[in-house]
Amino acid sequence: MTLPVIMNTYGRPSITFTHGKGVYLYDTEGNEYLDAISGIGVNALGHAFPAMTQAISEQAGQLIHTSNLYGIERQQKLAESLCAASGMDNIFFGNSGAEANEAAIKIARLYGHNKGVKTPHIIVMENAFHGRTMATITASGNRKVQAGFEPLLSGFIRAPFGDFAALEAIAENNSDVVAVFIEPIQGEGGLHPLPTGFLKQLRALCDQQEWLMMLDEVQTGNGRTGKYFAYQHEDILPDVVATAKGLGNGMPIGACLARGNAAEVLVPGTHGSTYGGNPMVCAAAQVVVDTIKSDQLCDNASNMGNFISEGLRTAFADNPLVKEIRGKGLMIGIELNKPCTELVDIAREKGMLINVTSGNVIRLLPPLIINQQQAQTIIDTITDIVEQLD
Numbered sequence: 001m002t003l004p005v006i007m008n009t010y011g012r013p014s015i016t017f018t019h020g021k022g023v024y025l026y027d028t029e030g031n032e033y034l035d036a037i038s039g040i041g042v043n044a045l046g047h048a049f050p051a052m053t054q055a056i057s058e059q060a061g062q063l064i065h066t067s068n069l070y071g072i073e074r075q076q077k078l079a080e081s082l083c084a085a086s087g088m089d090n091i092f093f094g095n096s097g098a099e100a101n102e103a104a105i106k107i108a109r110l111y112g113h114n115k116g117v118k119t120p121h122i123i124v125m126e127n128a129f130h131g132r133t134m135a136t137i138t139a140s141g142n143r144k145v146q147a148g149f150e151p152l153l154s155g156f157i158r159a160p161f162g163d164f165a166a167l168e169a170i171a172e173n174n175s176d177v178v179a180v181f182i183e184p185i186q187g188e189g190g191l192h193p194l195p196t197g198f199l200k201q202l203r204a205l206c207d208q209q210e211w212l213m214m215l216d217e218v219q220t221g222n223g224r225t226g227k228y229f230a231y232q233h234e235d236i237l238p239d240v241v242a243t244a245k246g247l248g249n250g251m252p253i254g255a256c257l258a259r260g261n262a263a264e265v266l267v268p269g270t271h272g273s274t275y276g277g278n279p280m281v282c283a284a285a286q287v288v289v290d291t292i293k294s295d296q297l298c299d300n301a302s303n304m305g306n307f308i309s310e311g312l313r314t315a316f317a318d319n320p321l322v323k324e325i326r327g328k329g330l331m332i333g334i335e336l337n338k339p340c341t342e343l344v345d346i347a348r349e350k351g352m353l354i355n356v357t358s359g360n361v362i363r364l365l366p367p368l369i370i371n372q373q374q375a376q377t378i379i380d381t382i383t384d385i386v387e388q389l390d
């Protein structure tokens with residue numbers, strides 16, 4: 001038997017693309033697809049965004065990598081832009097969402113040890129998804145990503161998502177908690193937003209307990225929900241924010257942003273990354289951050305997101321198959337009353353790329369540059385395929 005040369009972690013690919021432009025992708029047969037999933041929330045600026053192509057090409061001709069043993073102008077500039085966009089103080093750059101989260105977890109543990117907590121614990125949520133490394137699968141609240149990889153790490157306490165009283169109870173009974181780690185909207189876990197006001201309550205509890213408030217904004221960050229970061233809807237500042245996905249528009253970059261005490265925890269020798277924040281990825285991410293600002297893409301995400309959500313609510317008002325439409329900005333989940341993974345194939349045959357998460361939730365993460373006509377196409381196609389389901 002000959003094994004395929006790609007390890008079998010994603011099943012068989014259904015289709016192969018040759019190129020893209022804007023919100024569209026083109027396959028090897030020349031078919032066009034409206035990309036309503038953006039490489040899982042990554043291609044914030046769509047495909048072949050001209051300023052991105054230019055920045056990457058120019059940077060490739062100048063300098064790709066030097067390591068963090070030396071100063072990196074582009075990294076410095078990107079950090080300044082991200083701190084300005086977020087209200088945070090400083091940043092560690094890695095290469096993925098999982099690495100950004102690993103940095104957050106290490107900051108929490110070291111913060112704990114620095115204040116004399118011998119076995120620092122981090123509160124994490126049921127149904128959470130934080131990545132595929134050992135620490136991040138431990139932090140994730142999904143047995144499917146953990147099973148078979150035991151022993152998992154110690155130092156995590158699980159709480160129900162969105163249940164503030166549960167966090168207060170943990171505060172009363174555990175003296176070794178040092179941080180809370182949570183997604184403002186659970187993405188992989190089925191598109192579940194936190195209740196309005198929750199982050200404000202959490203901020204107050206963290207202040208009272210001297211816990212670090214740490215947010216996983218790998219998926220919700222970089223304009224997707226209609227603000228640069230989702231916590232900005234609640235008018236609070238966390239202590240630590242991890243982001244990735246949309247930040248590089250496809251170039252591998254992750255960032256762990258910190259503020260106040262949390263920003264002073266990592267010192268030379270405590271953490272590192274050979275590639276992290278190299279000139280090449282920072283040139284790409286700079287275009288993302290600048291374009292989100294100059295082209296008012298947060299507003300567009302908010303407007304187009306509302307347009308799609310409202311359009312779908314109207315279309316499905318009398319459809320008993322549709323349980324709930326939820327999310328924020330261009331992070332939209334449509335929960336059905338029955339499993340619907342086959343809709344991914346059906347949508348693709350109709351020229352649209354979508355995703356189904358948790359078995360019965362259609363997930364839409366279109367590029368932030370989407371216009372109203374394209375948004376209407378999403379509404380029409382989703383309406384059409386869901387009606388075909390029953």
Ligand SMILES: *Cc1c(COP(=O)(O)O)cnc(C)c1O
Nearest residue numbers: 096097098129130131187218219
């Ligand atoms: C995708 C995702 C991750 C993991 O990011 P990788 O870049 O795949 O390591 C972590 N947290 C959340 C919320 C995500 O959506």
